[in-house]
Amino acid sequence: MGWALLFIAPATIGLVALYLWPFLSTLIKSFQDVPAFGPATFTGVDNYTELLGDGEVWQAFGNSALYTAIVLLGIPLAVVLAALIEQAGRGRTVYRVLFFLPVVTLPVAIGMVWRFIYNGDFGLFNYVLSWFGIDGQYWVADPRFTIYAFAAVGIWMGLGINLIILGAGLQAIPKAVYEASALDGAGRVRQFFHITVPLLSPSIFFVTILTVIAALQMFDLIFIMLRSVNNTALADSKTIVYLFYEKAFVQFQQGYGAAIAIVLLIVIMIATALQFRLQRSWVFYG
Amino acid sequence: MKHTWTAALAVAATLLTACSSGSGSSGEAAPAEKVTLTYANWSEDQAPAMEQIAAEFQKENPNIAVKVQTLPWPEYWSTLQVGAAGGTAPDAFWMLADHFREYAKGGALIDLSDTVKSTGIDMTAYPKAVSDSYTYEGKIFGLPKDFDTNGIWYNKALFDAAGVKYPDDTWGWPQVQEAAKKLTDPAKGVWGIAAPIDAQGGYYNTILQAGGSIIKPGGTASDFAGPEAVAGLKFWADLQKAGSSPTLKQLSDTEAVSMFENQKVAMYFSGAYWAFRFHNNADLKGKVDVAPLPQGVKRATVTSGIGNAGYAGSKHPEELKKFLAFLGGTKAAEIQAATGTVLPAYKGTQQPWLDSMPEFKLQTFIDAIEYGVPLPVAGNTAEWQGLAAQYLAPAWDGAKPVEEAAAEYQTAVDEVLAKQ
Amino acid sequence: MAERRRTWPVHLLLVIASVIMVVPFVWQILTLFKTTSEVSRIPPTILPQEFSLHAFETFFSTVPFWSMFAVSTGSLVLRVVGQVAVAALAGYAFARLPFPGRNALFGLFLAMLMVPSQLFLIGQYGLIRDFGLLDTLPALAIPGMFSAFGTFLMRQAFMNMPPDYEEAARLDGANPFQVFWHVMLPMAKPTLAALTVLTGLYSWNDLLWPLIVSPSGENRPLPVGLAGLQGQFGTDYPTLMAGAFVCSIPLVIVFLVLQRQFFRGIASSGLKG
Numbered sequence: 016m017g018w019a020l021l022f023i024a025p026a027t028i029g030l031v032a033l034y035l036w037p038f039l040s041t042l043i044k045s046f047q048d049v050p051a052f053g054p055a056t057f058t059g060v061d062n063y064t065e066l067l068g069d070g071e072v073w074q075a076f077g078n079s080a081l082y083t084a085i086v087l088l089g090i091p092l093a094v095v096l097a098a099l100i101e102q103a104g105r106g107r108t109v110y111r112v113l114f115f116l117p118v119v120t121l122p123v124a125i126g127m128v129w130r131f132i133y134n135g136d137f138g139l140f141n142y143v144l145s146w147f148g149i150d151g152q153y154w155v156a157d158p159r160f161t162i163y164a165f166a167a168v169g170i171w172m173g174l175g176i177n178l179i180i181l182g183a184g185l186q187a188i189p190k191a192v193y194e195a196s197a198l199d200g201a202g203r204v205r206q207f208f209h210i211t212v213p214l215l216s217p218s219i220f221f222v223t224i225l226t227v228i229a230a231l232q233m234f235d236l237i238f239i240m241l242r243s244v245n246n247t248a249l250a251d252s253k254t255i256v257y258l259f260y261e262k263a264f265v266q267f268q269q270g271y272g273a274a275i276a277i278v279l280l281i282v283i284m285i286a287t288a289l290q291f292r293l294q295r296s297w298v299f300y301g
Numbered sequence: 302m303k304h305t306w307t308a309a310l311a312v313a314a315t316l317l318t319a320c321s322s323g324s325g326s327s328g329e330a331a332p333a334e335k336v337t338l339t340y341a342n343w344s345e346d347q348a349p350a351m352e353q354i355a356a357e358f359q360k361e362n363p364n365i366a367v368k369v370q371t372l373p374w375p376e377y378w379s380t381l382q383v384g385a386a387g388g389t390a391p392d393a394f395w396m397l398a399d400h401f402r403e404y405a406k407g408g409a410l411i412d413l414s415d416t417v418k419s420t421g422i423d424m425t426a427y428p429k430a431v432s433d434s435y436t437y438e439g440k441i442f443g444l445p446k447d448f449d450t451n452g453i454w455y456n457k458a459l460f461d462a463a464g465v466k467y468p469d470d471t472w473g474w475p476q477v478q479e480a481a482k483k484l485t486d487p488a489k490g491v492w493g494i495a496a497p498i499d500a501q502g503g504y505y506n507t508i509l510q511a512g513g514s515i516i517k518p519g520g521t522a523s524d525f526a527g528p529e530a531v532a533g534l535k536f537w538a539d540l541q542k543a544g545s546s547p548t549l550k551q552l553s554d555t556e557a558v559s560m561f562e563n564q565k566v567a568m569y570f571s572g573a574y575w576a577f578r579f580h581n582n583a584d585l586k587g588k589v590d591v592a593p594l595p596q597g598v599k600r601a602t603v604t605s606g607i608g609n610a611g612y613a614g615s616k617h618p619e620e621l622k623k624f625l626a627f628l629g630g631t632k633a634a635e636i637q638a639a640t641g642t643v644l645p646a647y648k649g650t651q652q653p654w655l656d657s658m659p660e661f662k663l664q665t666f667i668d669a670i671e672y673g674v675p676l677p678v679a680g681n682t683a684e685w686q687g688l689a690a691q692y693l694a695p696a697w698d699g700a701k702p703v704e705e706a707a708a709e710y711q712t713a714v715d716e717v718l719a720k721q
Numbered sequence: 722m723a724e725r726r727r728t729w730p731v732h733l734l735l736v737i738a739s740v741i742m743v744v745p746f747v748w749q750i751l752t753l754f755k756t757t758s759e760v761s762r763i764p765p766t767i768l769p770q771e772f773s774l775h776a777f778e779t780f781f782s783t784v785p786f787w788s789m790f791a792v793s794t795g796s797l798v799l800r801v802v803g804q805v806a807v808a809a810l811a812g813y814a815f816a817r818l819p820f821p822g823r824n825a826l827f828g829l830f831l832a833m834l835m836v837p838s839q840l841f842l843i844g845q846y847g848l849i850r851d852f853g854l855l856d857t858l859p860a861l862a863i864p865g866m867f868s869a870f871g872t873f874l875m876r877q878a879f880m881n882m883p884p885d886y887e888e889a890a891r892l893d894g895a896n897p898f899q900v901f902w903h904v905m906l907p908m909a910k911p912t913l914a915a916l917t918v919l920t921g922l923y924s925w926n927d928l929l930w931p932l933i934v935s936p937s938g939e940n941r942p943l944p945v946g947l948a949g950l951q952g953q954f955g956t957d958y959p960t961l962m963a964g965a966f967v968c969s970i971p972l973v974i975v976f977l978v979l980q981r982q983f984f985r986g987i988a989s990s991g992l993k994g
Binding site: 018019020021022023025026027029030032033034035036037038040041096099100102103104106108110111112113114115116117118119120121122123124125127128129131132136137138139142145171174176179180182183228231232234235238239256259260263264269273276279280283284287 | 728731732734735738739742743744745746748749752760761762763764765806807808810811813814815818819820823826829830832833834835836837838839840841842843844845847848863864866867869872896897898901922925926928943944947948951958961962964965966968969972973975976977980983984987988
Binding site for chain 3: 345346370371372373375376379380383386387388389490555556558559563565584
């Protein structure tokens with residue numbers, strides 16, 4: 016008991032001082048009008064009612080949801096690629112290293128490189144599209160496309176980590192299972208759907224949870240690719256965390272910003288709980 | 302694993318010493334002791350001049366050291382705000398008119414009214430439009446550092462190539478529209494003008510030139526939907542419609558000033574603060590000059606300037622006031638002028654600036670003070686200005702009539718103003 | 722494998738995918754040798770027409786690379802060491818040492834994982850300020866040292882270990898710390914590596930926090946310098962690409978050398994989830 020306290024003390028003190036307390040003070044602020052300087056005034060649920068009628072907030076939630084939904088498409092892609100890498104024999108490590116490169120690159124750097132690639136006039140992406148006779152777009156300057164453009168980068172960035180986690184899951188599947196089904200005459204594609212996917216489902220589930228939490232909190236890309244330049248697409252492309260940042264740190268409305276953040280937290284918790292509920296129907300614990 | 306523990310102990314030791322030294326130094330403030338002031342800005346271009354000013358100040362005040370720090374622009378305001386709210390802002394820092402009111406209202410700025418009186422600073426030496434921007438409820442919270450008015454930056458080579466006469470003070474709106482059209486050459490990827498959604502260099506000026514106002518007197522309502530304001534906004538929407546400017550999307554990918562530097566646009570309405578950058582750009586040697594903004598119903602340009610302000614929570618208020626007074630004085634102005642970085646606010650110190658870049662008709666910007674109008678501020682200016690792109694873009698794109706977009710923007714701005 | 726299968730279709734697909742992964746980096750490297758006017762040419766040139774190194778010159782004359790590199794590295798080491806120590810201790814207690822309210826407390830740790838990190842900024846800033854740590858290296862590292870993520874990861878690791886060794890040690894008269902130190906911790910090495918790698922990544926990449934806790938502009942890490950570069954050189958793409966390249970390359974090298982540890986570490990974080 017005494018030992019347990021000793022072990023737990025540093026983490027708990029840190030948690031309370033650096034996470035729990037800041038969280039609670041944000042929670043309190045969400046019920047206040049907080050000017051940039053000077054005392055706050057208690058305003059009850061005003062921030063929350065204002066938020067419900069604020070088109071900007073709804074749009075930001077919509078953008079975050081869309082971004083998350085698209086980034087989730089990266090998971091089936093990662094499952095297929097992980098399975099392919101598993102079969103690649105020699106050269107496996109080379110593939111893993113290549114797919115992992117974006118993970119070890121500074122997000123700021125990634126944002127810069129992709130902003131350049133997405134440039135509507137002289138960007139590489141439109142140039143490649145032109146080889147196939149496809150008309151280019153202003154990917155990060157046209158609000159119709161920004162979220163999709165970000166999501167593509169999001170998938171690209173996250174693939175490396177997902178592949179490693181899924182790869183580890185694949186290696187844990189006993190080879191005998193495959194051998195038995197091969198004797199039954201199952202082809203590679205059938206094996207993939209009947210053995211790999213079900214037996215890998217716990218890892219897929221884990222990756223899904225991580226992806227959703229991270230995607231709902233997307234901030235860096237938009238900050239680097241849109242805010243630092245005078246971009247008119249920004250107005251329609253804000254994600255929810257970006258909006259929080261803008262309200263709390265740029266526009267002197269910490270109370271309102273806090274309320275946005277609290278609502279986001281509730282959304283994340285609901286999404287996570289939902290996934291845990293849903294996993295019963297598709298995750299297979301052998 | 303042994304290393305882990307040794308290192309963890311080292312961390313703990315660092316923490317402890319850091320804490321104790323931190324609390325130790327804050328208590329002592331003997332007057333004879335050397336104090337250090339911090340001075341924040343957001344411009345790498347101007348940082349050397351700021352260093353020079355700081356060095357000059359230290360020569361006169363050996364007991365006060367000044368540390369110049371440059372923050373990246375996108376993070377400048379969030380960093381300053383967190384610092385000011387948390388009691389640790391830099392002692393002195395650059396301020397802008399549209400952020401000033403929130404800081405002054407919140408009591409975050411040091412009151413300089415007495416310093417101005419006791420050191421005999423002549424407030425009339427600054428352009429009134431700028432010094433007024435840093436006055437709140439009759440108190441002076443900032444001294445003008447520089448000022449800027451707007452002009453037409455133009456690329457002579459592109460004008461020559463298209464056989465168009467250079468802009469001059471006889472130009473009105475129609476001349477700009479015509480020239481922009483003639484200068485545009487899609488085959489070469491050249492446009493006559495850059496027409497972004499830019500308040501300070503762009504539509505504020507044309508609204509004023511049309512005889513409009515941006516904020517109604519009293520500061521509780523805006524005036525974007527009035528016929529004059531609509532005319533001023535239309536000026537830009539028309540340029541877009543005629544194809545004389547890169548589209549908004551192109552200007553989002555590549556900012557207007559970069560388009561101008563890359564010689565893709567022939568005209569760019571903007572401030573004096575670009576002179577130094579254009580001057581240093583080897584590709585633009587001998588190709589760039591500046592002319593007054595065109596006349597609408599009348600002549601007008603927005604005037605503003607950076608102010609030097611101090612933090613109310615500074616540990617060394619007396620030294621800080623001394624430094625701010627120095628920043629507002631002639632010597633600091635002369636250093637800025639001589640290095641060519643910006644147009645100093647102090648009257649009579651501008652000649653070295655003009656001389657430092659003789660290839661541009663920089664006198665244009667000084668002459669424009671006569672018809673300069675202060676940058677409009679009201680309520681939470683940063684907030685309602687942030688809404689402009691969203692509401693005005695459909696007008697620029699041609700998706701909505703200008704009248705409609707302007708009316709919607711006005712409603713949104715008034716909502717923000719009503720919150721005060 | 723019972724029968725030897727053809728692997729060339731597998732390789733074909735993987736090579737296509739790898740090319741897509743790597744193209745942005747290749748493009749970045751090609752661009753940084755071009756001149757500013759060449760990069761805005763339509764259509765773009767693939768190889769640099771006139772090989773130029775001005776981008777590197779501009780970058781190194783603008784950004785104090787080495788001092789920022791030192792800050793990035795120093796704060797990374799501090800943060801990793803702190804996080805590993807704090808998390809291993811707490812994770813072990815949560816997994817193996819019963820105490821009243823254990824589950825509730827752990828629930829609290831878990832809940833904090835779901836809170837967007839930006840939400841803690843103001844409170845954390847206040848604490849760092851009150852301890853007089855602003856502008857110091859520890860300020861950059863401290864919040865990350867106490868991230869609940871590490872505790873969560875370490876708990877998972879300890880939970881999955883067979884209890885036999887522990888009991889044997891205890892019967893030999895070892896106290897809980899000795900058990901933890903001599904028996905359990907060595908077995909948790911893969912997870913420790915995972916935590917090191919992940920914490921190191923977060924630390925190296927952090928942008929917003931370093932800006933806020935360094936009001937005087939001292940002790941700023943590489944991402945801050947890089948972000949500043951963009952403000953200053955808006956569309957001077959060669960310089961931006963050079964900056965992005967130079968600031969990213971240290972971690973990429975570390976990764977190439979220690980890739981096995983990176984992979985094993987990250988894999989172990991997922992396996993037991």
